[in-house]
Amino acid sequence: MALEVRNFESLLKDLSDAFSRKQLLQHFHVYQGHVIRLYELEAALKDADRTTASRIWGEFSELHRRHAVAFNGAVFHEFYFEGLTADKTVISESVSELITRDFGSVKVWEEELRAMAEIGDWVLLTYSHPEKKLQQWVVTENHVGVPIHQTILLALDCEEHAWIVDHPGHIEDYLDVYIKHINWNRVNLRLKLMAKK
Numbered sequence: 001m002a003l004e005v006r007n008f009e010s011l012l013k014d015l016s017d018a019f020s021r022k023q024l025l026q027h028f029h030v031y032q033g034h035v036i037r038l039y040e041l042e043a044a045l046k047d048a049d050r051t052t053a054s055r056i057w058g059e060f061s062e063l064h065r066r067h068a069v070a071f072n073g074a075v076f077h078e079f080y081f082e083g084l085t086a087d088k089t090v091i092s093e094s095v096s097e098l099i100t101r102d103f104g105s106v107k108v109w110e111e112e113l114r115a116m117a118e119i120g121d122w123v124l125l126t127y128s129h130p131e132k133k134l135q136q137w138v139v140t141e142n143h144v145g146v147p148i149h150q151t152i153l154l155a156l157d158c159e160e161h162a163w164i165v166d167h168p169g170h171i172e173d174y175l176d177v178y179i180k181h182i183n184w185n186r187v188n189l190r191l192k193l194m195a196k197k
Contacts, residue, residue: 002042003074005035008081015086018177023165030161031081034073034142041070068143076122076142079155080162085183092188095153098127102134112136114175117158125187126150127194151194153187 008031012024019027045063052058091099096106103109113136116123120138128135129149139145156178163174 003035003038003071005032006078006081011081011084015084015181018084018086018181020166023163026165027077027157027162031074031077034070034077038067038070038074041067068146069141072139072142072146076124076139076155077157079152080157082186083154083183084178084181085185086181087183087185089182089184091184092191095184095188095191098134098191103136109136110179113156113179114172117156117171117175120145121157121159123156123158124150124152125154125156126152127191151190153190154182 008028011019012021015024041063045060045067048060048063050060052060054061091106099106099109103112113123113125116136116138120140121142122139124137124139124146126135126137126147127133127150128147129151134153135147135150137145137147137150158171163171166177167173
């Protein structure tokens with residue numbers, strides 16, 4: 001089933017004290033653009049000449065190289081918007097224990113999140129199935145640095161389009177807002193659903 005643009009406009013009201021309407025609408029536009037580009041890219045692939053496949057250059061090659069950029073860009077944004085809330089939520093005891101076990105403390109985890117946000121386009125908090133532990137990853141261009149066999153618990157968008165309207169030149173202020181509005185209920189649920197598989 002093809003990805004469809006999801007409606008996150010309830011955040012305009014729910015997060016009005018955290019993000020301006022202009023900031024969120026700009027961010028929704030970027031997300032929607034990834035879904036549209038994905039449709040366009042997959043349509044173009046159907047007609048692309050496979051005989052042009054090359055490690056150096058060619059339409060077929062470049063379309064495939066950009067496929068994950070559009071797909072991940074759409075899905076990461078869905079994780080991001082789902083991970084925000086205006087409600088006061090708390091880390092479950094099980095998640096807190098995992099963060100403390102694998103990062104040292106919730107404070108250390110947050111410090112690492114902030115530092116990693118300075119160097120990538122996305123920061124992913126995941127449960128790494130091969131290692132059976134929580135990990136945090138920096139992803140660039142939506143597809144460089146994406147690890148395999150992970151369950152994504154949180155996705156933090158660090159690109160300027162996520163914060164430049166409200167916090168020009170100050171990503172640290174954006175991170176304050178983001179961390180305050182993390183939907184820990186969603187994180188708790190993702191971990192619980194993962195455990196049932």
